[in-house]
Amino acid sequence: MKILVLNCGSSSIKYALYDMDTKTVMTSGGAERVGLDGAFVKVKLANGEKKTVMHDIPEHTEGVKFIFSLLVDPEIGVIKDLKEINAVGHRMVHGGEKFNKSVLLTDEVLKVFEECTDLAPLHNPANLKGVRAVQELMPGLPQVGVFDTAFHQTMPKEAFMYALPYDLYEKYGVRRYGFHGTSHRYVSQRVCEFLGVKPEGKKIITCHIGNGASIAAVKDGKCVDTSMGLTPLEGLIMGTRSGDVDGGALTFIEKKLGLDADGLSDLLNKKSGMLGITGVSSDMREIEKAFEEGNERAKLAFDMYFYRIRKYIGAYAAAMDGCDIIVFTAGVGENQPSLREEVCKKLTYLGVEIDVEKNKNLRGKEALISTPESKVAVCVIPTDEELMIASDTMALL
Known part of the structure; x- marks a missing residue:
């Protein structure tokens, strides 16, 4: 069985054929650069070879159509006929309270999904364009939606509610939803397989640390809390996102800088985080280089970054009344040993003890990096959201 996974962003379309x-x-x-000048498609073949193909992509339907053509291309294609594709699985960003699991995308489901657009005005319309493009190009092909927010729908009300006037929740759905749910679900399941234990009875803290970052508390295989909120802005310090900030500070900044809502959103989402603190970059590799060269703001940024992660781990250990497993995943979590060491060395109160040598050169591989004496198993588990989407899609056929 062959499953195509699509992840349509506002100006990009990622894909993988499984x-x-x-x-x-x-x-x-x-x-990349869908709807912009200089659009192109990067292709990675099964043998690891990479190619870049320039092509004008004015909108998503044309982008999906061109990707389909590449799949059957005589030189770089991997199938002879598009009919070999059994279904398409889509990453859908915001399902609100409507979806707590992956679903077949019927007209009725898509109508409900559209009702969630206010919660993710940039992402949901792009996701929908991908679905419509497939419908146009391959009518009748089964399509499945896998929602970033679905895994977090098991959070109890005391965890997902904000202390705002209750009618804001009733009228507009203002509450914590959380994101990266497909990744948190994958690694929380996979770490149990890796360690040879069952999720039941286990208290797991999953740390998805990339340019966007979030932490989730997973008890008995179900999410009970997560750091992102109504939007992906809340929680940890990220590449360009601020994470937690006092709401009063935001109104103060609005007045001082004369910002409207869009201007404040731009400042918090695109100009803050590690970029805002360092003034160097949002890329952790470049910040690490600046730190090694003695840049004081880079040092401050790392201190803040590690501190915020440790604080959330501590909070979630308290929320679950303990912790059995901590998982690091995503671009930074999988590939930056210094992050894992700095975070873990101040978690001794939980009984965390990592093997510094085993952690030192570990990048992008599954591993147990805690010592046999550690009371908490600390693991690195590379995430595979695309495989999770493909698996959910196959299960619904």
Whole structure:
């Protein structure tokens, strides 16, 4: 069985074609600068070879159409006929309270999904364009939606509610939803398989640390709290996002800088975080280089970054009355040993003890990095959201 996974952003389309008989990626890539000049598609073949193909992509339907053509291209394609594709699985960003699991995308489901657009005005319309493009190009092909927010729908009300006037929740759905749910679900399941334990009875803290970052508390295999909120802005310090900030500070900044709502959103989402603190970059590799060269603001940024992660881990250990497993995943979590060491070395009150040598050169591989004496198992588990989407899609056929 072959499943195509699509992740349509506002100006990008990522894709991966899976052979689900072997659970391997046949090809993957992404279209960038959709709707802009200089659009192109990067293609990664199964043998690891990479190619960049320039192509005008005025909108998503044309982008999906071109990706389909690449899949059957005589030189770089991996299938002979598009009919070999059994279904398409889509990453859908915000399902609000409407979706707590992956679903087949019927007209009725898509109508409900559209009702969530106010909660994710940039992402949901782009997701929908991808679905409509497939409907136009391959009518009748089964499509499945896998929602970023679905895994977090098990949070209890005391965890997801904000202390705002209650009618804001009733009228507009203002509450914590959380994101990266597909990643948190994948790694919380996979770490149990890796350690040879069952999720039941386990208290797991999953740390998805990338340019966007979030932490989740997972008890008995279900999410009970997560750091992102109504939007992906809340919680940890991220590449360009501020994370937690006093609401009063925001109204103060609005007045001082004469910002409207869009201006404040731009400042918090695109100009803050590690970029805002350092003035150097949002890329952790460049910040690490600046730190090594003695940049004081880079040092401050790392101190703040590690502190915020430790604080959330501590909060979630308290929320679950303990912690059995801590998982690091995503771009930074998987590939920056210094992050894992700095975070863990001040979690000794939980009984955390990592093997510094084992952690030192570990990048992008599954591993147990805690010592045998550690009371908490600390693991690195590379995330695989695309495989999770493909698996959910296959399960619904």
